[in-house]
Amino acid sequence: MTRAISLTKRKSDDAETSGDVEVFLLHITHPEMEETVRLSSDDTVRISHDPLLYATHSTWLTANPYADPYMFMPMTVDRPHDQKGVQASATLRMPNISAEMERILRSVRSRSTVDIAVVMASDPNYVQDQVLGLKLVDHLISATEISLSISRAWKGDEPWPSGRMTQFVLPGLHL
Numbered sequence: 371m372t373r374a375i376s377l378t379k380r381k382s383d384d385a386e387t388s389g390d391v392e393v394f395l396l397h398i399t400h401p402e403m404e405e406t407v408r409l410s411s412d413d414t415v416r417i418s419h420d421p422l423l424y425a426t427h428s429t430w431l432t433a434n435p436y437a438d439p440y441m442f443m444p445m446t447v448d449r450p451h452d453q454k455g456v457q458a459s460a461t462l463r464m465p466n467i468s469a470e471m472e473r474i475l476r477s478v479r480s481r482s483t484v485d486i487a488v489v490m491a492s493d494p495n496y497v498q499d500q501v502l503g504l505k506l507v508d509h510l511i512s513a514t515e516i517s518l519s520i521s522r523a524w525k526g527d528e529p530w531p532s533g534r535m536t537q538f539v540l541p542g543l544h545l
Contacts, residue, residue, distance in 0.1 A: 390490050390491055390492045391412060391490070391491045392488055392489075392490060392491075392498070393410060393411055393412040393414065393426055393488070393489050393490065393491050393494060394410070394411040394445075394447040394486060394487070394488060395408070395409070395410055395411075395426065395428055395430055395440050395486070395487040395488075395489060395494075396408070396409040396410075396440075396447075396462070396484060396485070396486055397430075397431045397484070397485040397486075397487075398482050398483070398484050398485075398506075399482065399483045400478065400480070400482040400483070401480070402478065402480070403482075406438075408432070408438060408439065408440040408441060409440060409441060409442075409443045409445070410425060410426035410428075410439075410440035410441065410442050410443070411442075411443070411445055411446075411447060412426055412442065412491050413425075413442040414426040414427070414442075414491055414494065415427060415439075417439060423441065423442070424441075424442035425439035425440055425441050425442055426439065426440045426442070426489075426491075426494050427439050427440075427494065428440055428487075428489060428494035428495055429495045430487050430489065430494075430495070430497055430500070431485060431487075435495075443464055444464065444465060445462055445463060445464040446462075446463045446464075447460060447461070447462050447463075447486070448460050448461040448462075449488070449499075450486060450501040450504070450520075457521055457522040458501055458504065458521065458522050459504075459519065459520065459521035459522070460486060460501070460504065460519075460520045460521075461517060461518070461519055461520070462517070462518040462520060463515055463516070463517045463518075464515070464516050464518075465514065465515060465516075466511065466512065466513065466514055466515055466516050471516060472511050472516070475509050475511065475516070476511075481505040481506055481507065482505070482506040483503065483504070483505060483506075484504045484505065484506055484520045485500065485501070485502045485503065485504070486500065486501050486504065486520070487499070487500040488500070503522070504520045504521060504522060505520065505521060505522070506518055506519070506520055507519050507520065507521045
């Protein structure tokens with residue numbers, strides 16, 4: 371699958387050294403959560419001194435980037451692949467810095483929806499690549515790291531058989 375890549379990104383990739391870095395933006399939603407979780411892999415702008423908070427302001431999936439910034443979380447993201455015949459999947463790894471993070475992950479029983487975008491730090495409003503509609507399918511928690519597996523919804527998760535093919539349910543089959 372071919373994708374349009376901006377000149378800024380191509381220059382950054384071709385340069386021996388570049389001050390511009392790729393930033394991963396994550397947009398996480400869940401029916402049980404009141405607010406959307408917005409995370410960024412880069413500490414682009416300091417938004418608070420006490421407590422010390424960094425964020426990335428981007429218009430991707432938000433109407434007001436200054437009211438709803440993507441909060442910095444030190445993490446690594448394996449880019450979702452787009453190989454033909456294989457469902458898109460990614461892995462997100464972050465340090466286990468709080469018991470609260472573990473409690474939240476273990477308390478959720480249904481899957482969260484995760485949207486991922488790649489932007490450049492110099493222009494966070496221009497999306498280089500995005501994958502929408504991924505699901506949080508698994509998490510591994512160790513003493514030092516939390517690893518989240520994100521993937522497209524697998525067709526094998528659909529209930530089967532979903533119903534019986536009786537004359538009452540499907541009258542068109544029984545003419």
